[in-house]
Amino acid sequence: MATSTPQLPAPKFSICLPTLNARAFLEERLESILTQTLTNWELIVCDSHSTDGTWEYLSQWAHDPRVHLHRVPKEGLYAGWNECLKRATGKYVYIATADDTCMPELLERLAEPMDGNENIAVAYCGYRAIDGQGQELTLRRTTFQRFIEPWMDARHDVDGRALFLVTCAFDHNWGSVTGFAFRRALLERTGLFRTDMGMNADCEWALRTLLASPLVAFIPGRLATWRLHETQASRDWGMEDARLCRDSMRDLLNDAQAGLPEAWKTVPGWREQLMLKREWSYEELSSLFRFVARSNPRRFLAQCWRVGKQDPRLFFHQLFRLFAFPPMPTTSWEAHAQHLLATFPCDWPPVSISPADRPLF
Structure with missing residues (x-):
């Protein structure tokens, strides 16, 4: 008489692990997954035909019913992420970037607020920056972090909008996706990650995610790591990134399915207000300025040629301004954030859920 294979319970979490030549970091990453205090998960690995022994290393888990190994075409970073997401069956999803790690309690703590409130679509926490050897790095706080951190010393629910x-x-x-x-x-509602956005697809997807999320839960504590090393896919921000960032925002604001509140569209100049920072950043990174012409004429002329071909509007705009540096359109970006929060209907400030326990930054 044949015996049936015991069925595993439906996974609470789908852990998505896209890989491409990440063998050097996989032992740490797999250890951080296998030691999770929340054990009801499936691990979906999509390897884009690595050549560094990644697939051979992963094959040792081929007979683990929780682990699903797939080889997928090498079509770019976010195409690999999408291959994992297409195969996910869990109630919740965590994208485990191959070179990063997390604390054993990460999944349990991120699941808790979503278990308790159906309106919470996303849960996130802080993270530590580490180098290629796992040593902690000290990064300069961003203006975003300085603005938000007064509310982030405790468990909070934040309006996604x-x-x-x-x-x-x-x-x-x-x-960061690692947290x-x-x-x-x-x-x-959000769809998968776009594959025509270069290294900015996660930023574009995050914006759609926020519009689709009634509430986002913040979990205090740095429960994940973000590794900075020479072989990682991300790189320094440049003019092309700023252009893609600007264009993706334009696309989102023009998308009737993006979930932009109708009340926002009644605000005079709503589109220009939401685009202000991205338009300014793109212009600021063009290098079409008098001080660049004086300090590095060759770079200036190269940028004139490049921008003149790719974006004649911007080139002539700067030419008519005699290549002056763009003035700040606001007293500060912190003030602009306060202006947007006061102008467009949303729930602000975040709602505290518990006393302070761990700092974010």
């Missing part, structure tokens, strides 16, 4: 506005004001992502989880059902 409010975080969207703050992100608009600072042109900076509100969190957040989300309801898989959210993908029905």
Whole structure:
């Protein structure tokens, strides 16, 4: 008489692990997954045909029913992320970037607020920056972090639309994928990551996520790590990144399915107000300025040629301004954030849920 294989319970978490030549960091990453205090998970690995022994190393888990190994085409970073997401079956999703790690209690603590409130679509926490050897790094706080941190010393629920506005004001992502989880059902509204945005697809997806999230839960404590090393995919921010960031915001504001509140569209000049920081950042990174011409004429002429071909409007705009540096359109970006929060209907400030226990930064 044949015996049936015991069925595993439906996973609470789908842990998505996209990989490409990340063998050097996989032992730490797998250890941080296998030691999670929340054990009801599935691990979906999509390897884009690594050549450094990654696939061979992962094959030792081929017979673990919780682990699903797939080889997928090498089509770019976010295409690999999407391959994992397409296969996810859990109630919640955590994207485990291959070179980062997390604390054993990460999934348990991120699941807790979503378990308790159906309106919470995303939960996130702080993280530590580490180098290639795992040593902690001290990074300069961003203006976004300085603005938000007065509310982030304790467990808070934040209106997703409010975080969207703050992100608009600072042109900076509100969190790192290494420290957040989300309801898989959210993908029905946000879709997958765009693959035509270069290294900025996660920023674009984060904006759509915030508009689709009634509430975002902040969990105090740095429960994950973000590794900075020479071989990682991310790189320094440049003019092309700023252009893609600006254009993606334009696309989002023009998308009737993005979930932009109708009340916002009644505000005079609403589109220009939400675009202000991205337009200024793009212009600021063009290098079409008199001080650049004086200090580095070759770079200046190269940028004139490049921008003249790619964006004649910007080139002639700067030419008519005699290549002056763009003036700040506001007294400060902090003031702009306060202006957006006061102008566009949203719930602000965040709602405290528990006493302070761990600092974020």
